[in-house]
Amino acid sequence: MRVSLRIRLLGLLAVPALLLGADKLQDALAGLKSKDASTYEKAAEFLAKHPQQARDPLQKLLQQYDDKDALTRFRAAKLLGDLNDQSSAEVMKKVLFSGLETNAAVRVEIIRALAKLGRKDVIIAYSNSGLEKSATVTAAIALALQGSADEDSKAELGRLLSATDDERVSRAAVFAISKIYKPVRENPRNAMASKSSGLSKAASSRGKLPAPPPPPSTTPDDKAGNAKAKLEPTAADQAIFAALKAKGESKNPAITKEAAALLQEISKIYKQP
Amino acid sequence: MNARAILPALCLCYCFTVSGCAPYPGRVAASLKGPQLRNGVVGPATETAGGSREMIVWNAPDLNNGQTWAFSPNYSQDDIDRSLNLCPPAGVLFGEWKDVEKNQSQHVAPMRLIHGWSAASQFAGSDFWGTHRYRDWNVLLVGSGGFEQFAAPANDPNFADWSEVQDLYVQNPEIGRIIEVEWDSGFFAPEMAPQLGDETVVVGRWDFDCGHESATKSGEVKTTGFRSEMHAPAILISAHITKNEPSSLQTRYKIFAGSRSGPLDTVPLLFFFQRLWGTHINQLGGQDYSIALQAPQDGWRIASCTSEEGTPPGGRSKKIETQLQPSDGGKSLTLTLLSKPFNSGARVGRSMIVNAVWVPENSPGRQGAVKCE
Numbered sequence: 001m002r003v004s005l006r007i008r009l010l011g012l013l014a015v016p017a018l019l020l021g022a023d024k025l026q027d028a029l030a031g032l033k034s035k036d037a038s039t040y041e042k043a044a045e046f047l048a049k050h051p052q053q054a055r056d057p058l059q060k061l062l063q064q065y066d067d068k069d070a071l072t073r074f075r076a077a078k079l080l081g082d083l084n085d086q087s088s089a090e091v092m093k094k095v096l097f098s099g100l101e102t103n104a105a106v107r108v109e110i111i112r113a114l115a116k117l118g119r120k121d122v123i124i125a126y127s128n129s130g131l132e133k134s135a136t137v138t139a140a141i142a143l144a145l146q147g148s149a150d151e152d153s154k155a156e157l158g159r160l161l162s163a164t165d166d167e168r169v170s171r172a173a174v175f176a177i178s179k180i181y182k183p184v185r186e187n188p189r190n191a192m193a194s195k196s197s198g199l200s201k202a203a204s205s206r207g208k209l210p211a212p213p214p215p216p217s218t219t220p221d222d223k224a225g226n227a228k229a230k231l232e233p234t235a236a237d238q239a240i241f242a243a244l245k246a247k248g249e250s251k252n253p254a255i256t257k258e259a260a261a262l263l264q265e266i267s268k269i270y271k272q273p
Numbered sequence: 274m275n276a277r278a279i280l281p282a283l284c285l286c287y288c289f290t291v292s293g294c295a296p297y298p299g300r301v302a303a304s305l306k307g308p309q310l311r312n313g314v315v316g317p318a319t320e321t322a323g324g325s326r327e328m329i330v331w332n333a334p335d336l337n338n339g340q341t342w343a344f345s346p347n348y349s350q351d352d353i354d355r356s357l358n359l360c361p362p363a364g365v366l367f368g369e370w371k372d373v374e375k376n377q378s379q380h381v382a383p384m385r386l387i388h389g390w391s392a393a394s395q396f397a398g399s400d401f402w403g404t405h406r407y408r409d410w411n412v413l414l415v416g417s418g419g420f421e422q423f424a425a426p427a428n429d430p431n432f433a434d435w436s437e438v439q440d441l442y443v444q445n446p447e448i449g450r451i452i453e454v455e456w457d458s459g460f461f462a463p464e465m466a467p468q469l470g471d472e473t474v475v476v477g478r479w480d481f482d483c484g485h486e487s488a489t490k491s492g493e494v495k496t497t498g499f500r501s502e503m504h505a506p507a508i509l510i511s512a513h514i515t516k517n518e519p520s521s522l523q524t525r526y527k528i529f530a531g532s533r534s535g536p537l538d539t540v541p542l543l544f545f546f547q548r549l550w551g552t553h554i555n556q557l558g559g560q561d562y563s564i565a566l567q568a569p570q571d572g573w574r575i576a577s578c579t580s581e582e583g584t585p586p587g588g589r590s591k592k593i594e595t596q597l598q599p600s601d602g603g604k605s606l607t608l609t610l611l612s613k614p615f616n617s618g619a620r621v622g623r624s625m626i627v628n629a630v631w632v633p634e635n636s637p638g639r640q641g642a643v644k645c646e
Binding site: 035036037038040041044070071074075078103104105106108134135136137139140143167168171172174175178182254255258 | 308311345346347348349350398399431432434436437439440442443444446447
């Protein structure tokens, strides 16, 4: 009897505690609308610590297509990416393909969140759909594919680079491509960050995409000075090389220079047509 | 461990963790202490359309001559690495601000000039009191052209996470890179700050804020490095159109100069001692500065102008004298800050407001004979 009474009493205490928790959740969700950065940061911190409770309301917020609440949707997208819940990727996919999200910054944040969740397949499919007209979002797509050495990502980056005259998209695509072919620089902070990142875990655990091959991290010559055989480019590599060559004659000198330098570096490693 | 050892240790931990305790100066109006208007849709795209022109033109000296570093408009790993190399690990503990142009042979990095438009102008949300006398006044600038060479990749909200500018970015996804200008309000008068949308020229220390590493989790690059900013400025000039009619234009220019900017060079681990006397001094003295103040459109000439003292900065400083006279046949006013008589490291300052009335060039009346009262 005593034990059951205690359990009932605990149950009575749990009700206000749960209500208090619900209040805090509502406060945190309301905090996403705040223009005061510190209020938002506190709200985001609470939501990140309570992923189970936060996921559903955040997914709902993301789909409330009201111009006045673009900031809330932007932040909801960002947090959903941070929560690392794959069900959110399907919601984001739905939002992107619906065409109902009219704010480009929100779409950018959705792209970034999808990249955090390791869903480059959705990003590539959206990019290929031709639905996206904003240069800012297209640039974000290119940045999201940075360093991705799988054939689909490379093919998409080659397509984005060759299809655009926009400076932002070109800059982003050249940077993203450079991360595929340039040897990764040894920076202790980068190494630490990549060790602690959830991205690689998310991507590998889903198994949607094959693990990309490591970028060539050695020079073509070995220690003895003998030239190694150059790598055979794939179709996607060739598409990228062609796009870089075309950018080498671009009107923008900064992009021309960057593209030419990158192409020269690649030519040391790959056979080029 | 006894209580006498534990208590100071707890106090020290508390002071480091409670970063939002830099106070507002008592002299500042309550209306300035809260959030101010913010808007992403400002800048040259709107301001210089339809024959418009810049209202503030820097004449001399050429402060950006001999620049040893310029950020690429592209996303560049070299640019990201620049801040990572200059900012030490746990930078916030060993000096939060590092000059972008680190020069071993010079004790102080040269002052640089940027030109932009104010997208926000308000007090910082919080500042660590060990490196601030008072809370900073922050101005977010957007710009174009040469502006970009001063903005690091982390200054691009399309590339890096930056919670303070999310609202600006959502309002205007094409906003581009943003540079923050921060001035300890113990040495700056917030009343002299630009209003939302005002054209703004800043001269001052160009550095990285090593306290806030930006990140993007959207790709291979996990860190986008640290943001570059102007912290602290030595000269802040803004232009505001107060009346815009077909027959006359009225403009107001706020000019604020001050060589002092607070204890931002303080090593936070030693802040209890250093902040008491430490203040960063920009090398404002030793040379004069000439600026042309113009109408916002071509085809106007000055009809009348007045100048008045602006709100003074806090602290003691010697006053920089000024000259203000029409030039270029009345098409502009030339303002000269006469700081040559002072030593480069002198504590000097000036706060003034210039009001000008402009009329179409073909209006009747004497041309080029206006004297500013």
